[in-house]
Amino acid sequence: MQASDQFRKFLFEHSQIRGAWVHLSNSYNEILSQTSYPQPVTHLLGESLAASVLMSSTLKFNGSLSLQANGEGPVTTLLAECSHDRFIRGIARVDEEGPQPKGETLNQLLGQGRMAITITPDQGQRYQGVVPREADTLAGALEEYFERSEQLATRLFLFADGEHCAGLLLQRLPGATEEDDQLWERVEHLAATISAGELLTLDSETVLHRLFHEEEVRLFDREPVAFRCSCSRERTLAALQSLGKDECYDILEEQGSIEMDCQFCHAHYQFQRIDIDQLFSGHTLH
Template sequence: MASRDQFQRFIFEHSQVRGVWVQLGESFREIGSQAPYPDSVRSLLGEALVASILMSSTLKFEGTLSIQAQGEGPLRTLMAECSHDRYIRGLARFDEHAVSEDSFHDLLGEGRMAITITPNKGTRYQGVVPREQDTLGGCLEEYFDRSEQIPTSLLLFANEETAAGLMLQRLPGATEEDDDLWNRVNHLARTVEASELLELDSEALLHRLFHEETVRLFDAEPVAFRCSCSRERTLGALEAIGSDECYSILDEQGSIEMDCQFCHAHYRFDRNDIDHLFTGHTLH
């Protein structure tokens, strides 16, 4: 049985070439169960979740990395997020009457894609992802090439039950020998079949692809679905829209009710809650 819901780094010994492997099972199914996603949308959401984990492995601080796309095609919104401790969440919004088994660009149509890096402490960063390649992986490879100047290969696959991916990178300071190694392992990685990435565990996959190289595989880390919503954060969102708007909703509806778009958690706030939010005390 292949490993599921794991993240693993590896390096090619004595070189400036590194890699990351990810495979998702239960976490992907839990996220995919939040809406009746068509197969094409579910698959792209799985690829985006895997990509967010692979890309977050390059971060050196506590925080989150998210991949966000807004399109004018059948898939209106795509969002996948991974935290530094490998908790993931994601969603897709789509026109159920227009979605078919379309390609990446057909699904999104004209639109914008971005990488957002949000450290727990420090400045938020957002970079635009070019939409010039035919796959999500290809677009993200181009992002690394343009924004980070780091040659990167990203292989992403997903089916109904599993999502998986492999990332290779050639780091700065590479020697001529590293260039030769990069060309060799990059070519080998491109031969991988979807079934291999989705079904094999990391050791079996890396041995099948790179058995003539010296690869050091680090300990696996768990990946899990966890939404970061909470009653306190939802109150913070209400505070941001202001007291006038909150009291207007209370006068009209009697309470304020909000659902999390990621996990469908339901939050209800009455007048006492809103009084306490804006004045620090309740009226009775």
């Protein structure tokens, strides 16, 4: 049976082909518990969380990778984020005034809109790449992104059922040989036989053995994955600073204090005039 909330890398020995596997239960359910979502949205959010963990394996520095989408369909906002140390968070927003999401495809849920991958180093410049929206599944859209933006042949398999979400990634790295071409053709064909039931219920060893038992695969150690929000009082103050001094004092005059809730974990932050004085001037003479 499946062990909950784990991520594992693997590679095919003597080749330029790598892979990653993820399974989430506890963290996925903790994220879903923050807001009530229609079933198609829980599935899309689960796929997005699994994808963010798989793609975070490409990070070569401390930081985070997020998958973000803004749509004109029933789902207006989608965000899934994973840090280099495998902490995840995510959220979706549904148009409350429009029709409830019924379709299961990416385009039915998001409609017209923009999707992007954002890589944010703890130190250094943020990078953002646009994800094409021609494909009708999230996995297909992300495969197109890697092909176009990174010039890396990639296969992604993403599944979610409202209780578990899981994913499998295969990727050809630069410097592939003719033997790698043949291996890639084999493993791509084999991976396409994986079912949602298998990926959602089986452990990594069983999945990889079923798919690639004739290949030489090196499986790396398990890495735990957990939900953790990166919000803090300091970050919330930084957001207020970006809002601007005049706007903050206008809110204080109208409401007496400034209150903000984190959209990911619903943590509540309250700021008095003394906090805003210190934020903008470092003293309390305002």
